Amino acid sequence: MCVLDIIHICEKYPSEDTDKRSLSGHWQRGGNASNVCTVLQQLGAECEFLGMLSTAAAFKFLQQDCTERNIHIENCPMCEENPPFSTVILATNTGTRTIIHSNRGFPILKFQHFQNLKLNNYKWIHFEGRNVTETSQMIWEIRKYRKQAKDRGEESITVSVELERLDMDLLALARIADIVILSKDMSEFLGWSTRYEAVYGMRQSLQDLQDAAKEIDEKIETIPSIVCPWGSEGCAYLSSDSSYGSFLAIPATTVVDSLGAGDTFAAGFIFAQCILNMDIKMSVDYANQVAGFKILHRGYDMIKKFQYRKT
């Protein structure tokens, strides 16, 4: 989604029932998919955002910011409603980011909007895990296209799904993706307390879903690769062919801005796989390093200076 982030930078996280002035405050474009595009573009990929946008005058700057950053938005449907918004409180003493989302029934992206895309223009399509009914139709459409492309000897499309919202139903989307990016919050919600438990637990859940679906649904040949960023402890992955690996987080002396670190990880992984053609292990290492670099800088603009060091 493409939403409004209202950011307050405070000396410390405010106690309940107080009335305080922040050190500074500003607004910026936010939303997971929208942030992933920002980072991909900084890293050097050409990319497109597809999601509902608002025609409300107050929010023209969201679209302007995409256009100025060369993020394609020409296929986005538009509506008159105000977009969802989030307040983000960054505490300078602890480096934490506390987020409160509000969404008052903003229209969702429908399968019909997705059908306007010419799929042969894309190498990778990344989905936020939400709106299972619509999104699963989109992924099945890509799977159908891939079969035909394969027959024609054309390039394929990789599908990744990010699981961040705490919603069990989203596993139905993960099952039909190639890559699952699983958040720590969602892992804990599903009962897994380490990154190791998380990737193996998710693999088992997807295998179970697969087994249950086989009879009634289209057969899927492989189980997705699972990638799992785990905050300040690092990240882990379990590939489609069962190789497991993990990386420690890059040590950060001063966390300047942890907002969007997860989106930066996702974008880093996609960039490493899709543009740099790295294998999964190296791609996770790359993602981990970009995210570690990002939190040392305010916003996303410094990411273009990121340099990967092979571990």
Added chain:
Amino acid sequence: MCVLDIIHICEKYPSEDTDKRSLSGHWQRGGNASNVCTVLQQLGAECEFLGMLSTAAAFKFLQQDCTERNIHIENCPMCEENPPFSTVILATNTGTRTIIHSNRGFPILKFQHFQNLKLNNYKWIHFEGRNVTETSQMIWEIRKYRKQAKDRGEESITVSVELERLDMDLLALARIADIVILSKDMSEFLGWSTRYEAVYGMRQSLQDLQDAAKEIDEKIETIPSIVCPWGSEGCAYLSSDSSYGSFLAIPATTVVDSLGAGDTFAAGFIFAQCILNMDIKMSVDYANQVAGFKILHRGYDMIKKFQYRKT
């Protein structure tokens, strides 16, 4: 001021470093003086807001809301900057309101803007305690006008000043007002831990300032009346002629929305004094009752149904 309030209603106040969805969220016009106008208008007074407004398209609704509510804004200067904004987190389990303000150098109201007013149109002028240099010139201008009006046998203007910002320098404005509305936060900042201590402490401070100023500044005949709302414990006052009184807060079984309770108190007091011609004791009782009524209802619209019961 007239600012943007971004409101999130949450089940409970979010813990630091979490990422949560609110029960609902919306935007509304806020700012102390702007809220005082809303309440005065609901109670039935004709009133005007004077403060810097923004021409930015995103904030047209702030002006529209004033106009729809018949709050005069025709004397307001305009600028191109985005207005200050505040995030307000209302917790439904505790009834608290936590506020974070951000102001990125929005231009202030200057004495020259105030000089455009025709003072014979006003019976009462209420000031937010801020920008001492500019605001004190405005109050002295009113004092000058009052002398001339008295000579001509015309009606006078009462001046009230609200002390909410934690800034010692604002006492210079309080000294030259007729009524000082002193917040609990400011009282505690000045070292007073009860409403009784607060009103007597403030009187002494103003007397000291008066004594120090007499030689170099224009003489002021009377010490202002001091009115002090004290949250859930009620309020107190100490009149110009030294009569002290206090009221308990109206018992509230369920606090629905405590945002703007202080502004409602101030508006109630002004309305009781200026429109209902009540004495100070009854006016404080009236203010206390309106504020107690307000927190039982979301927003300000129900205030028009408020009915005062003589204690």
